[in-house]
Amino acid sequence: MRAPRWSAEEFATRLRNPHDRVALGRAVTLAESTLAPDRALAADIVAALGPPPRPAVRVGLTGVPGVGKSTLIEALGRHLLDSVESRRIAVLAVDPSSTRTGGSILGDKTRMATLSTHPRAFVRPSPAGGALGGVAHRTREVAQLCEAVGFDVLLIETVGVGQSEIAVRGLTDCFLLLLLAGAGDELQGIKKGIMEMADVLAVTKTDGANAPRARRAAREAANALHLLRPPEGGWLPPVLTCSATDGTGIAELWAKVEQFLAHQQANGQFQLQRQQQQLTALRELVRQELEARFYARPEVAAAVAELETAVSQGALSAGGAAARLLGLRGVN
Amino acid sequence: MRAPRWSAEEFATRLRNPHDRVALGRAVTLAESTLAPDRALAADIVAALGPPPRPAVRVGLTGVPGVGKSTLIEALGRHLLDSVESRRIAVLAVDPSSTRTGGSILGDKTRMATLSTHPRAFVRPSPAGGALGGVAHRTREVAQLCEAVGFDVLLIETVGVGQSEIAVRGLTDCFLLLLLAGAGDELQGIKKGIMEMADVLAVTKTDGANAPRARRAAREAANALHLLRPPEGGWLPPVLTCSATDGTGIAELWAKVEQFLAHQQANGQFQLQRQQQQLTALRELVRQELEARFYARPEVAAAVAELETAVSQGALSAGGAAARLLGLRGVN
Numbered sequence A, B: 001m002r003a004p005r006w007s008a009e010e011f012a013t014r015l016r017n018p019h020d021r022v023a024l025g026r027a028v029t030l031a032e033s034t035l036a037p038d039r040a041l042a043a044d045i046v047a048a049l050g051p052p053p054r055p056a057v058r059v060g061l062t063g064v065p066g067v068g069k070s071t072l073i074e075a076l077g078r079h080l081l082d083s084v085e086s087r088r089i090a091v092l093a094v095d096p097s098s099t100r101t102g103g104s105i106l107g108d109k110t111r112m113a114t115l116s117t118h119p120r121a122f123v124r125p126s127p128a129g130g131a132l133g134g135v136a137h138r139t140r141e142v143a144q145l146c147e148a149v150g151f152d153v154l155l156i157e158t159v160g161v162g163q164s165e166i167a168v169r170g171l172t173d174c175f176l177l178l179l180l181a182g183a184g185d186e187l188q189g190i191k192k193g194i195m196e197m198a199d200v201l202a203v204t205k206t207d208g209a210n211a212p213r214a215r216r217a218a219r220e221a222a223n224a225l226h227l228l229r230p231p232e233g234g235w236l237p238p239v240l241t242c243s244a245t246d247g248t249g250i251a252e253l254w255a256k257v258e259q260f261l262a263h264q265q266a267n268g269q270f271q272l273q274r275q276q277q278q279l280t281a282l283r284e285l286v287r288q289e290l291e292a293r294f295y296a297r298p299e300v301a302a303a304v305a306e307l308e309t310a311v312s313q314g315a316l317s318a319g320g321a322a323a324r325l326l327g328l329r330g331v332n
Helices: A007-017 A021-031 A038-049 A069-083 A108-118 A132-147 A162-171 A208-228 A250-266 A270-298 A298-310 A320-328 B008-015 B022-030 B036-049 B070-085 B109-117 B131-148 B166-170 B207-226 B251-267 B269-296 B298-312 B318-326
Strands: A059-062 A087-094 A121-123 A153-158 A174-181 A200-203 A237-239 B057-063 B089-094 B121-123 B153-158 B174-179 B200-203 B239-241
Touching: A007 A038, A021 A038, A021 A132, A038 A132, A038 B036, A038 B318, A059 A069, A059 A162, A069 A087, A069 A108, A069 A153, A069 A250, A087 A108, A087 A132, A087 B166, A108 A121, A108 A153, A108 B109, A132 A153, A132 A162, A132 A270, A132 B008, A153 A162, A162 A174, A174 A208, A174 A250, A200 A208, A200 A250, A208 A237, A208 B207, A237 A250, A250 A270, A270 A298, A270 B251, A270 B269, A270 B318, A298 A320, A298 B251, A298 B269, A320 B036, A320 B131, A320 B269, B008 B022, B008 B036, B022 B036, B022 B131, B036 B131, B057 B070, B057 B166, B070 B089, B070 B109, B070 B153, B070 B251, B089 B109, B089 B131, B089 B166, B109 B121, B131 B153, B131 B166, B131 B269, B153 B166, B174 B207, B174 B251, B200 B207, B239 B251, B251 B269, B269 B298, B298 B318
Parallel strands: A059 A153, A059 A174, A087 A121, A087 A153, A174 A200, A200 A237, B057 B153, B057 B174, B089 B121, B089 B153, B174 B200, B200 B239
Antiparallel strands: none
16 A cells, blocks of 8 residues: 655645654655656645754764664663653764665664654664765755754664765764774774864773773873864864763763764864755756766767777876877767 | 977976976976866877886875975985985975965075075975866876876875865875974974874874974874774774984885885785776766856856855755756756
8 A cells, every 4th residue: 555645735734743663764764765857745744844943963873893882872862862851853864885784783673772763753774775975965855844844853873884974074064983992902903084074083892891092092092182183163073982871971972962063063174064065066966967867878878888998908098098088079 | 488388208208318408397287287288188198108128116295394304205205215226216396375475385485595406306386376186187188198198106295285285185105294293292283184184194294392292292193093993904004203304214105105106006905906096086087077067157157156155044945945956947
């Protein structure tokens, strides 16, 4: 049986009731659809809802596998729900590999038992399939919908492999990097360039016998950051410690996120960054579509493999190959 | 009086004579020209020259203003020329700001007195004008020409502000980051993400009263790198110390570069990285041209400002604006 196709206005009316989870689920499905008419309807729903009742904040979270992202999000989410009675939170994810891995992140909602069933929380796995740019864009549209619906905090998880951190950094207000202390006190598996993107850092699993090791790793990371990265706009990213198991440092972690957001609001960066993110997303979407159309042209598709081979063998310069591709008849 | 227009074959014959600086200068001017027919002739010259007599290596150099890039390149260049009698070196630069600053890097050849006049060296300032992508691409074509002509080592300097480091990283085999110790032993003005790109690092001005401070800064940087960045493919970027003034550490610096290049050759990364760089450049050039053509269309140019305003004010989503731009009549 096919679901009834509500109008944007009908959706908006239903979505103003925070308990209508069916409407929310359907609207999100439209926003993350790969079909343009679905996404157009989702955009109309956002327009029909009007400006969000309260401005929301978007927090990105990343970290290597094993760092405990799900349990940390569960603990952080509970703290957020318990500390402000009216607060609503949405947990989203960006994972371009989700079709391959069967949804490695957020797929198993049982890892977020409280949030999955809480009336003021909404947990949504990553849109399945597609290249990273497409998946991240669809999550961006879902985030916009969640804001319009009235969620106050959006936690956006990234799978922590490949380029998804950069994508999530590009659609959040604050980027939180979770770190894992190794047996030798060193930090585990941090990828090139990710440390540089973080606004707040936290070493997880600071509990029991692991606590002293985690604290040492945090101190060393803070020293290294201080040396390597002069503060930008007066904010030196702090390195905290926390435990999702016993709750240590969870409230302090969120307080630090709020402190960063207040800092960004005060110096005007918050709004400016959001505007730049939207404009960058527009340029990116246009670029992706232009490239997709170009490489789909039969005369280009027929020539590209041979030219790429010549270029990678050094027989033809990149400039020469580009000129040939762009000069193909029918392309201009 | 207009210069005679030689054919690619005439150029190739002349360029096989390493003393024909006139032909070299003219060929490089063609390669870095903004005019497509000039660059096409340059590509034909490269083809006419055939594969380089010896494989060349491309080394990128960057560092904050004041780190002493020019004097270091002069000292390193002299070492390269003195240590191998037949070696020829070319010094190129990427600086998209060169029209504004009047050529802040390599513009003043007197800062490289030996290299500027040495028969086995060729010093070329950055191509003037244009966006970074264009400037970097033209330097890439110049580099290819210099290799075909028979230069053995290409040193490619970057101005060290903005995104030019990433561009130079994308056209070199080894990326060298020069660091400056501050009065308090800390490192000066390292930008976000640059440390992560370096294959070899060196603290400059390790001489006189500054030497102990520079050595401490190098040790601390090495510790921080070790903590923050697990070795990739078995190479942990070393942090050396050197002085262009008294020559300390210059030979050791080059030895480390050669050690890195040998490491890359041994594990196959050298060739693989070059191929990937060329393919990336091809995609980039096509992308730049597609975007330039698209935004130059009158109907797009007329609509884009209004749509961007709507997006940055949050009145329209990035996806909605992209769909409108791409759906304009005449665009498809």
